Amino acid sequence: MTELSWEDKYKLITRNLAEWLGDDKLKTILKERNLKVYWGTATTGKPHIGYFTPMSKIADFLRAGVEVTILFADLHAYLDNMKAPWDLLQLRTQYYEAVIKSMLKSIDVPLDNLKFVKGTDYQLSKEYSLDLYRLSSVVTEHDAKKAGAEVVKQVANPLISGLLYPNLQALDEEYLKVDAQFGGVDQRKIFTFSEKYLPALGYEKRIHFMNPMIPGLAGAKMSSSEDDSKIDLLDNAASVKKKLKKAFCEPGNVTDNGLLAFSKHVLFPLMKEGESYLVPRTAEFGGDISFETFEELEASFKKEVIHPGDLKAAVEIYINKLLDPIRKEFNEDPKLKALSAKAYAAPQKPKPVDEIVPSRLDIRVGKITNVEKHPEADSLYVEKIDVGDPTGDRTIVSGLVNFIPIEEMKDRMVVILANLKPAKLRGIESHGMVLCASVDEPTKAVEPLRPPAGSLPGEKIVVEGYESGNPDEVLNPKKKVWEKLQADLVVNGSGEASWNGNLLLTISSSGKVTADSLKNVPIK
Numbered sequence: 001m002t003e004l005s006w007e008d009k010y011k012l013i014t015r016n017l018a019e020w021l022g023d024d025k026l027k028t029i030l031k032e033r034n035l036k037v038y039w040g041t042a043t044t045g046k047p048h049i050g051y052f053t054p055m056s057k058i059a060d061f062l063r064a065g066v067e068v069t070i071l072f073a074d075l076h077a078y079l080d081n082m083k084a085p086w087d088l089l090q091l092r093t094q095y096y097e098a099v100i101k102s103m104l105k106s107i108d109v110p111l112d113n114l115k116f117v118k119g120t121d122y123q124l125s126k127e128y129s130l131d132l133y134r135l136s137s138v139v140t141e142h143d144a145k146k147a148g149a150e151v152v153k154q155v156a157n158p159l160i161s162g163l164l165y166p167n168l169q170a171l172d173e174e175y176l177k178v179d180a181q182f183g184g185v186d187q188r189k190i191f192t193f194s195e196k197y198l199p200a201l202g203y204e205k206r207i208h209f210m211n212p213m214i215p216g217l218a219g220a221k222m223s224s225s226e227d228d229s230k231i232d233l234l235d236n237a238a239s240v241k242k243k244l245k246k247a248f249c250e251p252g253n254v255t256d257n258g259l260l261a262f263s264k265h266v267l268f269p270l271m272k273e274g275e276s277y278l279v280p281r282t283a284e285f286g287g288d289i290s291f292e293t294f295e296e297l298e299a300s301f302k303k304e305v306i307h308p309g310d311l312k313a314a315v316e317i318y319i320n321k322l323l324d325p326i327r328k329e330f331n332e333d334p335k336l337k338a339l340s341a342k343a344y345a346a347p348q349k350p351k352p353v354d355e356i357v358p359s360r361l362d363i364r365v366g367k368i369t370n371v372e373k374h375p376e377a378d379s380l381y382v383e384k385i386d387v388g389d390p391t392g393d394r395t396i397v398s399g400l401v402n403f404i405p406i407e408e409m410k411d412r413m414v415v416i417l418a419n420l421k422p423a424k425l426r427g428i429e430s431h432g433m434v435l436c437a438s439v440d441e442p443t444k445a446v447e448p449l450r451p452p453a454g455s456l457p458g459e460k461i462v463v464e465g466y467e468s469g470n471p472d473e474v475l476n477p478k479k480k481v482w483e484k485l486q487a488d489l490v491v492n493g494s495g496e497a498s499w500n501g502n503l504l505l506t507i508s509s510s511g512k513v514t515a516d517s518l519k520n521v522p523i524k
Helices: 006-014 023-032 049-063 074-079 086-106 126-136 141-147 160-175 185-201 237-246 258-270 294-302 308-332 334-343 481-486
Strands: 019-021 036-042 067-073 114-118 180-184 207-211 277-279 289-291 363-373 381-386 394-398 413-417 423-425 428-430 436-439 445-448 460-463 489-491 497-499 502-506
Touching: 006 023, 006 049, 019 023, 019 185, 036 049, 036 074, 036 160, 049 067, 049 086, 049 180, 049 207, 049 258, 049 308, 067 074, 067 086, 067 160, 074 086, 074 160, 086 114, 086 308, 086 334, 126 160, 126 185, 141 160, 141 185, 160 180, 160 185, 180 185, 185 207, 237 308, 258 277, 258 294, 258 308, 277 294, 277 308, 289 294, 308 334, 394 428
Parallel strands: 036 067, 036 180, 067 114, 180 207
Antiparallel strands: 019 207, 277 289, 363 381, 363 413, 363 460, 381 394, 423 428, 436 445, 460 502, 489 497, 497 502
């Protein structure tokens, strides 16, 4: 095989990337020797066909003579706010290694050109631990949180483990002795974090390669946790067909099209010389048509020469070709079958009714129809609020006199917690609570939350991801359901109401609940 020029290697290494940092250093190294790169994956959710995107890029790296290390980041997975026990993560690490090796074989990538490493093979050493302490002594909490914002699961009260995650990923570059790290563009903040802090320990700044985040079948980012957004690597042909049939693929839309993105970043780069992309069509619609480049396919789809059904049929054929060797290997090997079943066991039966989940809260849109000052308390309003009850408006007492003028309260749309146990406040019974963004320091500030524009009184508001389940008829004060859930209710940095990182949305329109001006404050 003819040795490629450094320019040809550069083109292979950088093609189809969303971005790369350290271009001058990359060119300098390629003029002198082959590059050393690592790609890491935290062994959490079950790998899906989206993983073919980095696999396809790794194939490019290998063609360019790059020395590639694949890191199974088991310790990272444990730190990423995981509730899975360590023994389950060990099984998942074994599954990742088996399935990724199978993926690489399915696209004819020789495994002898790759190095496979587990994080715990070296991250628990004395030297690494000391460097982790050294790094922790110079990294600010702000920078650690910012670096992991798009990678580590975000919650209202983050664990220290999540803040350590970027530190480990930065140190991995030094301990794996590479020139560059490769990942998705969602890791950009961790990459720039590495560039800032590794030199503080006397280590060199590395090059960083970033793949685009390709849309899933539903149009948004492909995710292991959203079944309809992805195709599992072990899905059978019937399941592939069913999921592709439901895939978002609007005629002429080339922007939010997961099928086109998969074709661009996986199928075209894997095609051998002389191969073309075949779209099967009936004679009635012009017969089969083939494309030499992705740009030709994209243009034809945009002009609606290619129908969504035809594109789905083509992608289905190519996906099954990729998955057939993987399915065969796992079906024929009892050990791999057992590993898959143990690492990703079927979901357990529904959790007990008394689990503290936000679906137990009856949150609704309300409209204040009348408001007066409490006759016995200067700081309290007595409001009549329409929350959609068939019996009429509710009486709710709120401590908002010192924060919202009475004229601004009249006819205001608000967000109500409707299933609190009624309580007497200075002689008047209150049947609910007006939810507010609230902060005590440096000065007290309170703002009633606003439902989305166009909301109607009585519309249900749910926490994203917790839409199922019925709210308690009345929250039992002794079990402190509201108090436990309220601890993670906040207005985030974008001014949006959320619980544990999940937005509060109207169930009818998925509109967001917001605060007027307060951000990063509790909801009370």
